[in-house]
Amino acid sequence: MMRPLLRDPTTLLPSLAEASHLRALHAHLVVSGRLASPSHLAAFLASLASSNHLSYARLVLPQRPATLLAHNAFIRALARGPRPCLAFAAFRDLPLPPDHYSLNFLVRAATALVASAAEEKHVSAEVNARLQAVSAHGAAVRWGHAADPHVQSGVLSMYAALGDVASSRAAFAEIACPDVVCVTAMVAALAAGGDVDAARDLFDGMPQRDHVAWSAMIAGYMHVGRSREALMLFDEMLSAGTTVGEATLVSVLTACAQIGTLDRGKWVHWYVRSRGMQMSIKLGTALVDMYSKCGAVVTAMEVFESMAERNVYTWTSAVSGLAMNGMGTECLQLFKRMEGAGIQPNGVSFVAVLRGCSMAGLVDEGRACFDSMDKYGVDPWPEHYGCMVDLYGRAGRLDDAISFINDMPMEPHEGVWGALLNASRIHNSVDLGKYALDKLLAIESENDAAHVQLSNIYAESQNWKGVSRVRGMMKAKGVKKVPGWSTIEVDGKVHEFYVGGRLHPRYNEIELMLAEMDRRLRLQGYTANTREVLFDIEEEEKEGAISLHSEKLALAFGLIVLPEDVEIRIVKNLRVCMDCHRYIKLVSKVFNREIVMRDRNRFHHFKGGECSCRDYW
């Protein structure tokens, strides 16, 4: 008669916040005799623990003959809860010797502890997590359960979460016959430790691979930013006919976002819909992120609005998408909506909204956001200070930027000086630029971008001596400039262009188009601004170099091969230089094309001779 109520106390309890309801349910379980059954007791305890009724659970637990089933369920619930350290206390208080289940859950608790410590960036928490992790492994050995396959795979990923691949390796070597799960865990551990090639060797040697193994290897490439290989492996996975799960698609979308390949990203979106796959929070978030990072911010927001459920990652992803696409006002509005929806912003959310405010020159609003971090219990990271300096500096309030730096409770990190340097460039403040560079170089003496920035400041003020001095400095210190490259996607294929390079098979056509572009731009009164460019390349390449910045090559190629009604989408690894920016604005007008360019920091949407960044970047 009362069966329906008892079916699943796990889903029932969270809605019963009231203690009287709790006691009623408890009484009900007792009277009906259900609580005498170890599995019902275990389920009841688990739901108590996971719905934050810990003290109640602790009252219930010792009142009957102890079973490992019940205690293990309790430990498991604690391990998955907000405070995994509680699982250790429960493990210590076990009235019976632990079995392999207990140890498995203990190891999970340690992993969760490590993960949360890493997220909080708290040093003492990390040290503590490390100790707990080692002690969990020790307990598994001491109680004779270290050879249980569930415990083994758990231990491997636990050490991986700690960043201790050596221990993962050692533990893996102990396993006589590792099963698919353990090998997959080891593949992931090696990749997380940066040794993707070792991970790939292990993966290639696997006697059988299921979709999780494929997924782990694809994600492994993503961990080290080798997104092209991730996509290539995904193609192999498709040809192998393996089932494609949601997790795989999330990694694939991350790869698309990183490369900026909108066509493949759209294909994934289509794949999800055509298979009728359910749109989970993670998948939806990955889609929002992919569309944002491919410059399709409108579609990103459509996906965002269509999602049934969103968490702080989803919101932050959308806020950040608006910020990087230069939609500062919308970004701030969305952040406010997020607060209104009762979502607690975290450190990343604040980085995103502060960047958005910076883009739109919303200085006071940004300041208010920064000040509100305290209210949410978010400790500012160095990045947040960097954003604030950028916010003031970009708006031309250099004095405010400086006094903000002086009031910092910590030593300014390189990002802070970098922001000040950039502000000095925008507002032509030579002295401040020099000062910021000095500070920056004291921290990062070989920062090539910083040298280039200072040189640009000198160049803007026609100080050629300064330009050559910086150049000499770089030579003397052996600072190597990162070579610039740009990519453009045509029919799903990504074409790469390098600065001054003539490697593309259709270079002859590109050269003709570049000449045509120059001709038509000159008719509009364009003259090349050689100041930055001259510094950017080696002496012998100077001649003709203005046409050879990688983004111009990519743009010329786009003009050749893409139809007029298709926007030209370029991804560049460095910040766009002033001359190219001016050049591309003009091309967008003269050739009547929409051009979207993602540079190192943000998007530039060019149209009709204007850029969405309003010339501040």
Place this chain on the structure above:
DNA sequence: CTAGGGTTAG
């Protein structure tokens, strides 16, 4: 009653 892969910034 257990296990391996996946989401936000820089």
